[in-house]
Amino acid sequence: MVGSAASRFQRPFVASASRLTDNPPTSVSGPSTRRRRGRLALAVLSVAAVSALWASPAAAQSDLPDGVASSVILDNLWVFIAGVLVFFMQAGFALVEAGLTRAKNVANIMMKNLMDMSAGVLAFALFGFGIAFTGGEQLGGWFGWGGFFMSGFDDAIPAEGGLSTATTFFFQAAFAATAATIVSGAMAERTKFKSYFVYSFVITALIYPIVLRWTWGGGWLAQLDTPFSDFAGSTIVHATGGWAAMMGALILGPRIGKYADDGTPRAIPGHSIPFVVLGAMILFIGWFGFNPGSELAADEFVMQIAVRTLLAGCAGAVVAMLAVWLLDGKPDVSMAANGLLAGLVAITAPVGAVTSPVSILIGMVAGVLVVFSVRFFDRLRIDDPVGAISVHGVCGTWGTLSIGLFARFDDAFLGREKAGLFYGGGFSQMSTQLTMVIVHFIFVVVTSGILFMAIKNTIGLRVTREEEVAGLDTEEHGSPGYGPDLVPATAGI
Amino acid sequence: MVGSAASRFQRPFVASASRLTDNPPTSVSGPSTRRRRGRLALAVLSVAAVSALWASPAAAQSDLPDGVASSVILDNLWVFIAGVLVFFMQAGFALVEAGLTRAKNVANIMMKNLMDMSAGVLAFALFGFGIAFTGGEQLGGWFGWGGFFMSGFDDAIPAEGGLSTATTFFFQAAFAATAATIVSGAMAERTKFKSYFVYSFVITALIYPIVLRWTWGGGWLAQLDTPFSDFAGSTIVHATGGWAAMMGALILGPRIGKYADDGTPRAIPGHSIPFVVLGAMILFIGWFGFNPGSELAADEFVMQIAVRTLLAGCAGAVVAMLAVWLLDGKPDVSMAANGLLAGLVAITAPVGAVTSPVSILIGMVAGVLVVFSVRFFDRLRIDDPVGAISVHGVCGTWGTLSIGLFARFDDAFLGREKAGLFYGGGFSQMSTQLTMVIVHFIFVVVTSGILFMAIKNTIGLRVTREEEVAGLDTEEHGSPGYGPDLVPATAGI
Amino acid sequence: MVGSAASRFQRPFVASASRLTDNPPTSVSGPSTRRRRGRLALAVLSVAAVSALWASPAAAQSDLPDGVASSVILDNLWVFIAGVLVFFMQAGFALVEAGLTRAKNVANIMMKNLMDMSAGVLAFALFGFGIAFTGGEQLGGWFGWGGFFMSGFDDAIPAEGGLSTATTFFFQAAFAATAATIVSGAMAERTKFKSYFVYSFVITALIYPIVLRWTWGGGWLAQLDTPFSDFAGSTIVHATGGWAAMMGALILGPRIGKYADDGTPRAIPGHSIPFVVLGAMILFIGWFGFNPGSELAADEFVMQIAVRTLLAGCAGAVVAMLAVWLLDGKPDVSMAANGLLAGLVAITAPVGAVTSPVSILIGMVAGVLVVFSVRFFDRLRIDDPVGAISVHGVCGTWGTLSIGLFARFDDAFLGREKAGLFYGGGFSQMSTQLTMVIVHFIFVVVTSGILFMAIKNTIGLRVTREEEVAGLDTEEHGSPGYGPDLVPATAGI
Amino acid sequence: MKLVTAIIKPHRLTEVKDALVELGVNAMTVTEVKGFGRQGGHTETYRGAEYRIDFVPKIRIDIVAGEEMVDLIVNAVQQGAQTGVIGDGKVWVTPVDSMVRIRTGDSGVDAV
Amino acid sequence: MKLVTAIIKPHRLTEVKDALVELGVNAMTVTEVKGFGRQGGHTETYRGAEYRIDFVPKIRIDIVAGEEMVDLIVNAVQQGAQTGVIGDGKVWVTPVDSMVRIRTGDSGVDAV
Amino acid sequence: MKLVTAIIKPHRLTEVKDALVELGVNAMTVTEVKGFGRQGGHTETYRGAEYRIDFVPKIRIDIVAGEEMVDLIVNAVQQGAQTGVIGDGKVWVTPVDSMVRIRTGDSGVDAV
Ligand SMILES: Nc1ncnc2c1ncn2[C@@H]1O[C@H](COP(=O)(O)OP(=O)(O)O)[C@@H](O)[C@H]1O
Ligand SMILES: Nc1ncnc2c1ncn2[C@@H]1O[C@H](COP(=O)(O)OP(=O)(O)O)[C@@H](O)[C@H]1O
């Protein structure tokens, strides 16, 4: 039952039709009727039409009429380019994580990022994509089944336009890799490589795709009366990574030496701040694929989304820096970088729905949040060397909820203008957002908790004390991350 | 009076009209009548028409007719993507500057680059953009007033096509961040972080926007009989940064140990040449957004501009390398990287007006210039650790003047073919270019000089001797840029 | 005789015509009749039409009719953006090579990468491009002569669409720089900079362009009855670099200390695994320009090609990691990075012709191949510090041959569906592929062998023993790659 | 006066330092060194080729102290550094003729 | 013969070297070390958590010289290294039995 | 007991180590140091400005050994380290009062 899936990348039949006939939309009277070309207005989706579409691959493979080709191609091309930018974020994550940990584990953390991307993409291609999008709906929209093993990847663009399966997979695979990679930072410097390999496969093949199904896959959360909105994945992508990271760090326990016997947190300085800032800048660049690409079409909203993304990220960086400056007397560089990312994560959900000035506000709040959250988890003795839980979990949640407060425009998920509390939209959107946030939190905490416990009790999750002291690079991978000519002696005094 | 601004990103009404009716331009007889779709032919700008456009936001928000949508969207999308490439240059600047300074200041320099981007974007959004583009013309085109606080950022693409405010802001914000970041290199290793924060805000909010207004903002320099041409900002962006950097370095004084008591320059080697070259390569990549994106439209000139940019940069690198080889007996790597950037800076102004072979020539001259200029400022005891004054100030000026010599095509600023001296264009263009270069130099030197002196006499510009010796990372930011496991002991012998 | 060249970037007249009239292709019955808009179907090329096109620059400079402009511009813009991604690969190569060699040579290897890009682009602009594409066909398609010195670079897009000369040059120059840069890795840590400069010029100006001519330049291999297929250059680009690298490493001899007196290989660990992985990730990103851009048009195949590229690269990384794990007991990080590149190199030729699942298979085989090949060449005492011969030579060859086995679709070179052995296509394609691989191997080995021997016997290829021990950074470039504050003492114990 | 030189495992430095401070010794100089000894090195594999690391990281501590302190210091070092696993290191004592505090010019035991 | 060992602040190395060269001492061996002493370390904050740096960077200089030079050397070092601020370091002198120049095999004072 | 200290060129370390091992000396401590001496430094050019590197990289080897071994060790070091080119380094010998093996508490020659 591939065809019955109401998934994110399928264009509603009516909208397509209107565009193909080259008629301008009939009633255009301001932002409230913005027609989003790419994003699915799930409420009006004609399931039958979509079924038909998926059921006739032959038709789908016919060439597009040349008259429309250019705009359809542009949609696909843009989403693909955006996907490339999102894949580039892998390098950003790798650098941020490497920079915030110690030199003796640098090859290990780079390897983990390389592998959760490589293995994650394969896992998503073989299983996750079907569960999330192409498989038939199961349990009333809780997950999909079918469409496994790259079915449809070599198909053409659907006859009535929209994204090809290849385009959608490419973009979604980049997102899936992101979700998995977030976890590696929080669990850095003490996790067995083998175990990391296993759980990043499971997260990408199963846990994340199920969350996807609920929402962008047209599942139960998208079918509510007041549908859930998370434009580019503050919760769907980032908080999935963030909460899984929290469970991982919790079950794994802190690094040796991170807490004094009385529980006082001790600093374990990262080995390369330039890597951290370079990584954050690469992530910043990647976000211009992440958010604007999530429009899933080349239209004018792309640029507005980019501007809001830009403003929120910059506000997060500045405010986090100022907050640390006030708290500790000096502006910590790595926290400023975390602030940039916090602002970006927060704006990811509301980016289609809020105004530019509100974007700055959302980024500012995220900048404060991340600073206090990092301290909070540190006091809780959940040892997260890179701040992944705070950046992705906490700020992702903040961003998702901010829609309930500030939604001004229709981002094609909301289905209405002024859904936010402060724009007179009442509490209905806020309560949907809250529902999502809570259900999602429980789901991720439980499933990832089970996963990590299962690994812990089978192949083991943590390296031995000796391996941790000596460093994972030599112990797990056979040679140090930096040659003896760069780092003459080891462990700093 | 928002509407009366004759700004760079507003499409002349006539051109738009012709395109909307899908008629090919009536007289096409070679490159001399090249119609530039995006770039403003300021001389023919119908101010009234533009006013009308800006005065009716409601109309502007209507959807575009589908027939033209694709090309208008493509214009916006391309300029946005180009803007992303330009933002990526921030990472390049950060790496070049970090690599050419010492390990004890590496976190500080990365932080500065992060912050002049973050704070700079906010400053430009809140104030600079209005002064440069959207504010009403003041003092006969010397600056703008109004359009502050992100007005228009959530508007749609204008009904008759062109770039949306969001697109323009995004692209211009990336440029503004570039102008500010240039300064940080020349003032590296000795400037108070707080003071840096203040002046980079002022430069982005005020000084750079005024320069913008004169030129791309349609101000007085654009209204001359022979209008000034600076296609992508050799002077407007780079020399603004370069001359401000010069004033900063001058007022700040040289680093401790940079000059012997008798004034002989001493080398203070940068700590990471791989960072320098990686940074230069990232800048090189970013330049393919910087120059081709400045076409402000997706048209065939984009690719020609890219090729000229490529050729000039490569010529600059090769020639600078050869020049150093001849002078010092060995090809210095960091000067070759500077040469690449010098060629790129130089071609930034003339890129729309000159032929490909001439681009190589312009790059070659820049490659020689940068080598001698770095020595020259070093002998003057203006301590510029990264060569920012030479690369951006000197080569930016050379590039701007080269138009007066070599302009062959109409780059939509010039308004005519063969404006260059060597193509029989006479001295008129050269004298306009010279005027600009001189007025701009005076303006930037005076305003940035006042700014730096004001900071010096209030909060102070320079760290203490002890802080400078110990390094800014621990003193200003509380922890070293490299962990003790990477850099076991400090200050090299 | 510029016009008589049947080159890769010229659109067949017939195809263009059909698109200009906006008629859908007449017979569309599945993938077998896929019309590739950009890629040249060489067999049907009307040489006369193309001649006419090239002979009338005036016509070519007229503006495009607005109705088609958008899609033609999009073609050009996309190929240009893809070219930018390919140029970004230079940074990836530089980092991989720097990371896998020692700190004392880091500035040298970065410089080499900077220079083979800079000098290479100029060499290709001045000579190579003419030999490959625009020059008149010589010796029955073995090389071209004419079209030197940037002729046509400032021309407009041809009236009937397709890529402008500027676009084509930009994209091809990026490829040319890639071919040259591959060599630097295998010859790292012991080659004279001057000699490197000379041979990378010759490779880019002469050897690589001749290979180009045979194939994408429409030369003899493209004119066979069963034409050769190498979509994006597994052989044309990568194996050219790989086999030249092999000759270089062979003629140069191994690094001091690489082999014990009894010939046992000794490890000389690279100095920075984070650079290696970052570089590999940048290369991965660049490949989404390399392969999808080689479609030479913005069409739906772009995205399919991207997906296959993605899958093969990821499969290569995972399988290489597993293979090393099995062989040596621990998953070596640098070999996993090599595996990623191996998969990407292998899929480069067949990417237009094979299905997605087959892409994974091709990547998997490459992942195994690269692991054994690195050992094999090491045992042969051909000292290749970065694995360039294995990644680019061996896996490039595997990818090229895989077309003979697995070709399912027509990639516009093949001219037919199901050309692969396993799809019932018989041996004809396989034998063409084999012919190419063998002829190419002989050609590159002989010409690069002559080149290296000529250099060895004139200016010398290798630095002195003292220089090699002291490191090329100080000896060849006058100052170390890392400052004394980062690397306090030298040569590791 | 004597100079006590100790070669210890890097991760025991804090323990040794604490033991010395407890003893009232609150000055020492520490150097990152590499040791060759019974502990041996280890063989690693890099890209399929094996290589030996003969020298393992150690920390060297130098303390100049009055004669009467020497045995106590040697004991404290041993206490802090001992793990019982091969490679724990050595302590040796050499004679010192004189010592001066640069800041004040104090010499002899006052300078310690 | 004696071995003079000095622990100094890193940024005084050039001054000390110049003072020694002036004295006619033109050979020495220098090591980057970390010192623990009266100067104390400092507390830094990283991501909201405090940490102490107990060991501060110092430079160790070793000079083997004839007995008659010792006092001059100690003086020169003190002159070059003194800043008057806590942490200036120490100089101590130990006996040397013999010394050989590897290149020539010269021994004794000739080897210095 | 004696402490033999050698300053050698870095690239001779393997040869010296091998010579010592052959002699039966299988423990030593190695430090990366910088030397100043007759060899002089070198002048480099960086971005058009010259700068001198006065200190060149050297390796310091410390070996504590019984008196009877000293001459053999000095010889072995010299053999392994000698290149005949200026800068080959020095070997000097200083007296050691006592030595303890941390792991076992063995002292004296047993500890070597
Ligand atoms: N005779 C010696 N002279 C100098 N250093 C020594 C000597 N013996 C041991 N060491 C140092 O002590 C370290 C530990 O010695 P080792 O023989 O490995 O183990 P253990 O101390 O347990 O016997 C060595 O790595 C070396 O640095
Ligand atoms: N007794 C000692 N043995 C070895 N090193 C010492 C001793 N006393 C001081 N030092 C070295 O000298 C440095 C400076 O000593 P410190 O007590 O901080 O200041 P001051 O020399 O001004 O008294 C220390 O960091 C340490 O390296």
Ligand SMILES: Nc1ncnc2c1ncn2[C@@H]1O[C@H](COP(=O)(O)OP(=O)(O)O)[C@@H](O)[C@H]1O
């Ligand atoms: N008197 C000395 N005290 C301490 N170290 C010395 C002394 N003389 C030489 N050295 C060390 O030996 C190294 C080599 O000495 P140098 O004078 O350059 O050459 P050579 O050993 O060939 O005479 C120096 O770099 C220095 O580290």
